[in-house]
Amino acid sequence: MLRLYNTQTRKKEEFQTLEEGKVRMYVCGPTVYDNAHVGHAMSALVFDIVRRYLQYRGYDVNFVMNFTDVDDKIINRANEKGVDPFELAEGYIKAYKEHLDDLNILPATVNPRATEPKTMKQILAMIEGLIEKGYAYTVNGDAYFRVHKDDDYGKLSGRNLEEMQAGARIAVGDIKENPGDFAIWKNAKEGEPAWETPWGNGRPGWHIECSAMCLHELGESIDIHGGGNDLIFPHHENEIAQSESFTGKAFVRYWMHNGMMQLDGEAMSKSTGNLVTIEAFLADHESDVMRMLVLNGNYRGPLAYTDESITSAENGIKRLKSGFRPATDKATGTDTETLTAKTASTRDAFTQAMDDDINTAGALGHIFELVRSINSARDAGATAEQLRDAQDTLRELTGILGLELTEKEGSGDADKFINLLVEVRTEVRAQKLWALSDQIRDKLKELGISIEDTKEGTSWRWE
Template sequence: MSPPIRLHNTLTRRKEPLQTERPDRVTMYVCGPTVYNYAHIGNARPAVVFDVLSRLLRHDYREVIYARNFTDVDDKINAAAAAAGVPIATITDRYINAYHEDMQALGVLTPDLEPRVTGHIPAIIELIQTLIARGHAYVEREHVLFHVLSYPEYGQLSGRRIDEMLAGARVDVAPYKRDPLDFVLWKPSTPDLPGWESPWGRGRPGWHIECSAMIGQHLGETIDIHGGGQDLIFPHHENEIAQGTCAHGAPYCRTWVHNSFVTVDGQKMSKSLGNVLLVRDLLDEAPGEAIRLALLSTHYRRPLDWTAQRLLAARQALTRYYESLAKVVHVTVLPEVTPDAELLEALRNDLNVPGALGRLRVLLTQLDNADTDARRAHAKSVLLASSGLLGLLRQAPQTALAALRPAALMPSARSSDPARIRTLVAKREQARRSRDYAKADALREELEGAGYIVEDTPEGPLLRPAASVPA
């Protein structure tokens, strides 16, 4: 039997062996995006972190049920749809498809379940009815609200006390609330807003009740792992616990796992600073695997500062791995080889990915030092089996190197806007690989207009100054 996975449980504030309802099965729910825009690097971090955790769980457990939701009804979605003059489904379908594309580029596997809020309105209404019947919710002015004081344990996840929250609460926010901490389960919709018929009139759900209902419908009353970003601890996950526990009379979740924030060059991402980095824009600068490795280079519970140097280091590291793998491309992978024990030990220790990456570098050295084909086959097999748990080194070496090398092959001093030139080269290479030759030719002409000629080589695109441009 495998050693237990130990995770830091936000609820108990300590690292604990993972407890599951059944010894051979684990259920995990992670809060996914609200789909009104493209995913940014902060959205990508939990997707990548919990993708690694799901890979580890699938290695250690016979059955894993991993659900990650889409919030597809929300005031920001309503505003975007109204501005475009289209139904909300037009907005949400567009950005769900874009999210799938971006996460696939980062090597994120599709979860077992991807529930959408709009597909669970009956379950949401039923859960609200249960909370009303049990005295934990009430109806006021076409709203249904959860009565926080009916659940004395409220605040355990975030470490906040009810009396302190009440003392700091604003009492004039909503006059229909019995207490300022009470939160909305159902709210009325005006004719111009999306809405569904309910016992309390036409309306739509509050944010917190949505996840509780989807969890109850797909995973049961008590789940093993609930994940998400640190910003969701309060109030979202705190409110989920209150709803689920009061509705079912059972613990809501055994282990809570939260990843920390992403900053950009030491600053919080914000529109006002203009530093919100979209995944699809970063994909114009670097391969998705490099972005993934950069996101994994800091432990998930520590803040991650995104910099150009971090991405460059990830790119260089992957180039080193794939160069070694290219030398043994003729060596057949052994079918029964398992991941490295020390790497597994690091992952089972609160998902210590930086420690696992350190071990991966040792495995690379072992491959480089192997002096017979038999030893090369074993070293290559262990390296690939181990890197698979991290979602890395999944590509053919030459394909990966072609994507990794373009920026390194480009002279950066000639152009007044080197970032633009790098972006054009990356877009052209992507178009060429997609066999969109018309777009690739157009981008080649644009590069020539900027003073560069691009040549396609086995190692990737090579950029050199046009003859007419002085060196």
């Protein structure tokens, strides 16, 4: 039985959908004002893995990920570059979609944008409705949400409204009724994008954009809302306030938040420049390495981006690929009872781990055990037919996690090259050149290849 950690209740809960067999899932996408970094990739990969597993469990997933394409940051960056803000956003959206494809992330069912006519119509309807119900007010062309009107404001982040407002002061010239009120519409400034409304020309606030896109694409209530844990407050807290005040219904059943990718002990951030772009990462690594980096950790915790963690991910990919190596030329068959049993148990163990709040590290552990069994059977002389079921299961389970495990062009000869080195080492050992033999073994170990010498001969495998 699938259980997910719900940020709002702070506990794992049995997953039950609003509509049987169907999942309505919304994930906050990027604000497109700069090149995406691997922290963005982490969040996208986390929810791609969640989505893939839900689909494996038989759910029909309506997956919505938005693009924030009008925002202060976009406008400021466009002004710096001397370009149109819409053109700036369009360029970064195109690049981001290409990165998602490179990372083998499934396309969203729909990618709504804040500036689309359908979204803007929904935004204006929500603001008008909130004003009519007394949850929002206008002043000088701006519109603000009254946080004190929402009795359970702070329920997601665990913050108390009175404590949040304690010591807060309305600055000179501030037009808000309360320092905690947040903008849902901003009066137009000269040269900025603007839309015509009954209360003046302007543009939407960030929080109302997501509420409107989610409402338009998925309805008044959804099953899963995801995003980085840096969005819990104020963004997601404000989404709840707006949406539930407007519809009068519960907005989200399960709030899921991923941790932050950390570089040098700090969260990656565009604003600080503490980041590695997706483009730079993919120039040096296979896309599977980025996914393995995420799979190795707990999606809710911080993820360290270090040389060590990347090397560990690379070695993990090599180990998984080793499970697909064909039977040896000398294979004549062997007792595969152990392999058959391991194959049967691995799928159940994998599902049990993933059902526990998408425990990918635990699921990988079971997959690696299967790889060890496959490699042991191959070394013992298992034929291609004897390996087939286990390798098919390996392909299926790694596919559920979104791993492609394909070889780069030219890398298909790696096994032949390693076999050649092992043969050379065997000749060296026959001549009792032990130091050279050990040197070859140690060099192969540095490459993640384990050598085992037995009475029957020498075998190798990826560690």
